Amino acid sequence: MDIDELDTPAVIVDLDVMEKNLTRLATYCREHNLNLRPHTKTHKIPALACMQLEHGAIGITVAKVGEAEVMAACGINDILVAYPIVTPEKALRLAALAERTQISISLDSTEAAEVLSKRAREQGVNFSLLVEVDIGFHRCGVSDEKAAVTLAKTIANLKNVHFSGIMFYPGHMLVKPESQSALLRPVNESLDRTLSALDRAGLSARVVSGGSTPTAYRSREFHGVTEVRPGMYLFNDRNMLGAEVARVSDCALSVLVTVVSNAVSGRAIIDGGSKTFSSDRFLSGDGTGFGLIEEDPQTTFEAMSEEHGHLNVSRSERRYRIGERIRIIPNHVCTTVNMHHQVYGVRGNRVEVVWEVAAQGKLQ
Amino acid sequence: MDIDELDTPAVIVDLDVMEKNLTRLATYCREHNLNLRPHTKTHKIPALACMQLEHGAIGITVAKVGEAEVMAACGINDILVAYPIVTPEKALRLAALAERTQISISLDSTEAAEVLSKRAREQGVNFSLLVEVDIGFHRCGVSDEKAAVTLAKTIANLKNVHFSGIMFYPGHMLVKPESQSALLRPVNESLDRTLSALDRAGLSARVVSGGSTPTAYRSREFHGVTEVRPGMYLFNDRNMLGAEVARVSDCALSVLVTVVSNAVSGRAIIDGGSKTFSSDRFLSGDGTGFGLIEEDPQTTFEAMSEEHGHLNVSRSERRYRIGERIRIIPNHVCTTVNMHHQVYGVRGNRVEVVWEVAAQGKLQ
Numbered sequence: 001m002d003i004d005e006l007d008t009p010a011v012i013v014d015l016d017v018m019e020k021n022l023t024r025l026a027t028y029c030r031e032h033n034l035n036l037r038p039h040t041k042t043h044k045i046p047a048l049a050c051m052q053l054e055h056g057a058i059g060i061t062v063a064k065v066g067e068a069e070v071m072a073a074c075g076i077n078d079i080l081v082a083y084p085i086v087t088p089e090k091a092l093r094l095a096a097l098a099e100r101t102q103i104s105i106s107l108d109s110t111e112a113a114e115v116l117s118k119r120a121r122e123q124g125v126n127f128s129l130l131v132e133v134d135i136g137f138h139r140c141g142v143s144d145e146k147a148a149v150t151l152a153k154t155i156a157n158l159k160n161v162h163f164s165g166i167m168f169y170p171g172h173m174l175v176k177p178e179s180q181s182a183l184l185r186p187v188n189e190s191l192d193r194t195l196s197a198l199d200r201a202g203l204s205a206r207v208v209s210g211g212s213t214p215t216a217y218r219s220r221e222f223h224g225v226t227e228v229r230p231g232m233y234l235f236n237d238r239n240m241l242g243a244e245v246a247r248v249s250d251c252a253l254s255v256l257v258t259v260v261s262n263a264v265s266g267r268a269i270i271d272g273g274s275k276t277f278s279s280d281r282f283l284s285g286d287g288t289g290f291g292l293i294e295e296d297p298q299t300t301f302e303a304m305s306e307e308h309g310h311l312n313v314s315r316s317e318r319r320y321r322i323g324e325r326i327r328i329i330p331n332h333v334c335t336t337v338n339m340h341h342q343v344y345g346v347r348g349n350r351v352e353v354v355w356e357v358a359a360q361g362k363l364q
Numbered sequence: 365m366d367i368d369e370l371d372t373p374a375v376i377v378d379l380d381v382m383e384k385n386l387t388r389l390a391t392y393c394r395e396h397n398l399n400l401r402p403h404t405k406t407h408k409i410p411a412l413a414c415m416q417l418e419h420g421a422i423g424i425t426v427a428k429v430g431e432a433e434v435m436a437a438c439g440i441n442d443i444l445v446a447y448p449i450v451t452p453e454k455a456l457r458l459a460a461l462a463e464r465t466q467i468s469i470s471l472d473s474t475e476a477a478e479v480l481s482k483r484a485r486e487q488g489v490n491f492s493l494l495v496e497v498d499i500g501f502h503r504c505g506v507s508d509e510k511a512a513v514t515l516a517k518t519i520a521n522l523k524n525v526h527f528s529g530i531m532f533y534p535g536h537m538l539v540k541p542e543s544q545s546a547l548l549r550p551v552n553e554s555l556d557r558t559l560s561a562l563d564r565a566g567l568s569a570r571v572v573s574g575g576s577t578p579t580a581y582r583s584r585e586f587h588g589v590t591e592v593r594p595g596m597y598l599f600n601d602r603n604m605l606g607a608e609v610a611r612v613s614d615c616a617l618s619v620l621v622t623v624v625s626n627a628v629s630g631r632a633i634i635d636g637g638s639k640t641f642s643s644d645r646f647l648s649g650d651g652t653g654f655g656l657i658e659e660d661p662q663t664t665f666e667a668m669s670e671e672h673g674h675l676n677v678s679r680s681e682r683r684y685r686i687g688e689r690i691r692i693i694p695n696h697v698c699t700t701v702n703m704h705h706q707v708y709g710v711r712g713n714r715v716e717v718v719w720e721v722a723a724q725g726k727l728q
Binding site for chain 2: 010063083085087089115138147259261263264276279305306339361
């Protein structure tokens, strides 16, 4: 099948670019002796997770139990749930998975540790637990080394769970490289304090799990890090362009759309809005716009309704004809892919593979 | 089943409130001799569309062909596709539906009219076409009465389609009632000019389809309007509260979430973020926040990651314990429901019905 035969809107992945991205980060991790555990929330597609394992990943990361179930059903046997699991129902489902899959979970509370221990004991399985440490993003994570040691000790004293290390997420480092450098020092000071305190308490962290796509190629600069969990690196997006950690030629994913109206002067309307792209913003840039029109940067994707994308074409010399198709690099690939049930892998103009987004909408 | 037995995140609909909302608008439309054609993009659930028909709706509205297919498969036989259909594939699918369903389509271009006529002729069916008129939102729609007459004439000269009237969408009227009043005059001037010009051309509009939830209870003030297409009125949301067209007691839909972390001072983290609520903004208010925590308005829903909701609890006297559950009224119900595969209808604390969101993610 040819791309021209696809109806729109449709998510297109350039396989050549994606494979280059997969290889490049795998090579970096191998050269720097870092374990790679990609976050599969980005694609939610088991075949892509398998491709990441073939490129040397030691296992995968997920955010939701439902994502873990989809990935485990495809034979993936080493999964980190990088999310605090606090309800007995979810702990039970993970315990069921742990009968055939290595399951690790990050957490920042005694409550989560106790729920997980109880269910693991009932099911006769074991969980590896990572204490999440807040290194500046201020979302989840214990706030200092004392709290980290206290929680690690609690875990060490519970049955059917073991303390295997720490996890951190540098979510505040979605900024340009020079700004990242300034943020790195306090992150490392926090990591140093935490790792030393754990050592002194006789609870050394075997795993130090960190990283993200914006910081992927400086992962080795994080003190003590043993594994990284980037998600977006295989696709990249407009936010990665804004942070200057990817170039347009590194962007593997775009959304193919059709112009459906040009009746309003200065505007072209495309058949994708917030239900196609998500409303996620251009956080690494000036906050405006919902995607990059690579072939015509004079045109801006300035607003969205649910099913309409509003292009401002007033500064463009191009005339947007009804029925013509364009490709747009979205602000945020993770939320864009989650709006779709299929993703099309293309090489040149040929559609080589159609993937079901098997974990789409897995919220529990 | 009791609400307490549902895992989170989960979309909850209070059936008593929803039924009151359904009855109230149906009564208004009956009293003012307006046809009600609800936009089912809001819920994407055939059982709710049927309930709207039982409350007196004459048919339904959809945005996507895939939504029309889902609704037609459940026996709904009068569907307006309020979206310009310009690709041959989609026109063909609509022609297939038109064999057993009354299909109307709005459009603003000759290209769309020709594609639809061609496919209708091939399939031996007929489409009713509505000319979309831009009355100030500047998204789709012909810009003046001359263009409206030209397009109506084009339609009248094409085979297997007939011109049945005009459509407009007052998307710029998501504002408080006093501001709506100021916007109504230019809208009506535009409607007057368009309807008169069509009359003079011998192409009188049998259908004048307008309206939206923010303007639902002033629908009769739009000149010439014969039918209205509100979507959100059965649920309402934070944007309707901000526009002062609904009260909290009119909000039927909320998202049930669990507190999963309180390790960071001043914050509570819930298990729903942009993949649960969508990132749609508080457009009718100050633009900040992603939902209303009815039981504790001192706490703000200030930020989101994909699976984390960041509550600022620093001004609240309440302590957010890990594992406790709260309900949040989302900014925008249409995009929130589309993130979920199930919606739970509750009466008091009892879950009375579970609906599949059958048209979830139908993008084509």
